[in-house]
Amino acid sequence: MSPSCPHRHLQLDVSSHAAEAGFQRLPLAKRQAATTPAGRAGTEDAVAEHARLEALFPGPLVLPGDALAVDPKEPPQSLRSWIQDNMRNPVTQRRKTIYVVPAPQVGPAVSKTVSSWTVPSPSRAASLKGKCEAPDVELVRQYLEAFYYPLPVRLLPKEVRLVPWTGGNAAGRSKKQQDGPQYIGLQVGGIVTRITTRRCPDGAFGRQLRLSNILDAALDALPDDAYALVMLVAHDTYEDEHDDFCCGLAYGGSRIAVVSFARYHPLLDEAAGVDRDHAWPFAHCAAFVERLCRGAAAAGSRKKRKVDNSQVTTAAQPLADIIKKTLEAGARSDGDLSALWLSRVARTVAHEVGHCFCLTHCRYYACSMQSTTCVAEDLRQPPYLCPVCLAKLTRAVRDVSKGAFDETRFLIERYTTLARFCKQWERAAMFAGYRCWLEKRIDALQGGLPAERDLGNQELF
Template identity: 55%
Template sequence: MSSCQHETLLLDVSPHAAEAGFARPPLAKRKAATTASGRASGSTADHLRLESLFPGPLVLPDDCLAIDPKEPPQSLRSWTNEKLRNPFTQERKTIYIVPAPDVPSRTVFSRTLQSWALPFVLQAPLKEGCDTPKVKYIRNYLDAFYHPLPVRTLPNMARFVPWTEGKSKPSSKEPPQHIGLQMGDNVTRITTRPCPDETYPRQLNLNDMLDAVIEALPDDAYALVMLTEHDLYEDDDDDFCCGRAYGNSRVAVVSSARYHPLLDKPTDIDREHTWPFSHCDAYVRRVCRDAEDAEAADSTTGGGTKRRKLGSPVPDPDTTPTEQPMARVIRAGLGGSGPNHSPTGMWLARMVRTVAHELGHCLCLDHCSYYACVMQGTAGMAEDLRQPPYLCLVCEAKLARAVRDLGEVHQDGVGEGEVLLKRYERLVRFCTLWETVGMFGAYRGWLQERIAMLKEGSPL
């Protein structure tokens, strides 16, 4: 069980946000951002009640919005007017998942590739207790998350092969600088490098892999995401990258490597304060205070410049007592064995959230700064795990408009509200299968609160 009971919760940005220069869009702009006209409508009281389930982004030290606080938010209206947005059509509406590439068996090459997918903290693959997320579960989650869009798996489509261009035989004395990724009849060269932080033996270049995926996009695909068990990097100065989408090209690649639960301890992940426990007010204040103390120490030793005097007033964040909706979500997350239960389930929860995020970019959804949202940007693993699995009010409106444009929502009298309810109910069923995992148990509680609001006549 968790030792922290999260007695007071944060529903708005942290005290660090103002220091970092981040100003959250005010209530009127948040309301307007959910409308096609770009004008605020509806009751402020109703919207505030909705926002009891949609806290603001935390913006803790070194978070994405603390590093780039001026990133412009994307409203429904600006998303609708985006010229590069790819609309759904009846001929192009399927989301495809490509499982991790196969590796030829019983060869030096296969043993090399398999070793690259094993973190250094493990001496050998685990026999039980922490299984790589299964594609069927990821597909089932996406099928609910992106309902009513069809989600399909493309098995046996990708495989790693030796890259032999320019030489007759790969050397077994040193790690190959390049490998091949075969997708259909095409083989793309993938650059490899040693892992800078030595978490894994070697990494694959993400941009190379995305180039390979683009070539394999089926004609009827709206988007395609390929999974991989290998660690990835994007640029030379990256330590690693968990995933990336080429949104306009409708492709994404997501790695499960950094989400391995057994990496939490060596990377100082605070499991007690991953989502939704990240909204614990005591936790947020502690993180902000620790960062301020570290900055002060750095300044006194000449290592940096303080941006604010110690002891200067910090606005009290909005908090909520334990009878409010987000507190019930917290209790749902604590109800099973808490956030530390089932490494396999935790690994799956982390993976599906990122896959849903990258596919959101294929729908031309930008990073979100209106609310805590699955479409937030992330600057590191700790921030990644603090973010929610749901789409916020603004991003949910974009998905609803995309599906409505497909022409399937208003047929037979089915409206956006009914589609949203169906989507939430399918997610509830999925989360129920994994309810002893902190994120899924809490997500089910969040979904049930949201469903209750919708059935009571709350606006979308």
């Protein structure tokens, strides 16, 4: 990690840009109320306890260009509103499995053209030293299985590949663009779906695939016992004609999602404006936050703005300890690039599957369910679920528990499972920081248990 920035001061709440953008964070009592089924704040003691919990849950940064700065009035989704959402699909004993679909193999009939579309163009790719392999689908599956513990997560047992499109309107090459076929086929098992392609607007890749078409294929592939299905794609993707690209999309009510890992390639970081040294957890560095805010304001005023010290801390604080231990773990921004790529994709896949649980974008805290406008913002967001979003997931899996549901025990087991996965990949800063964060949450939860309580080997799920 760059020694030029020691991350000595931390930004624990919204940035100075938030007020300029019109974003106003909900007060503590309303944040606590959002975690309750009734949607009402508890006693003073309950609110005070929630305040102590927030030591590990900083506010959203709301930096210039961030989603919450662009759309500061996006309505929040409390636990109560999530419970009342009639579009929500319940998790049941029959339908509780999450399926992961590997990125399609490229069939021989289209390999000459379509394979090249996954390689970043030399004009957009920075020089890269070291080996960098695409994320292994089995590792993505393992991460999802830990994140959505205790639900089973399986690979879809069907052949998935890209083939020529031979159905109606098989135009071959586009009339306007002679750099590739306008349509290709996505074969999942015995069903082939037409996928529209287009030239990549910013030239980062040769061509892109349309997400809505891929989601059509995902819907056809959804097994009867699936709660949700997420399909990985190695190619660059887009949602509509106005996008340069889109990394992921979910149809939550239909329980399907697609994630492209093309734009998370470390080769593209420089072109995407990614500051690896200030990805999460280092994104809460106050100097970094103020630099971005000051830079955005420079066009209107050259006057240096004063940092709001009420939102900055230098004290012994859990996040400061997490950053220190992440640095000590030796996770370097220029280290294991394959682990770095995996960490980015794992976080986004968990986010998109979260939409299948009917979780909307979060505005309460820095959270894995925050919306994003670009890759740089994406990498500044944490991998964990905030107290509000976690309350929704906890309630979703409670219905498939055996016997009485012990929420504290569930959280400890979920966090322990995630920490075990992260330990294997501490070469990436996100996983190293996440493991430390998880261990602090486990310690806090265990500290709140009665001394005689036995978590033993009881079967919870």
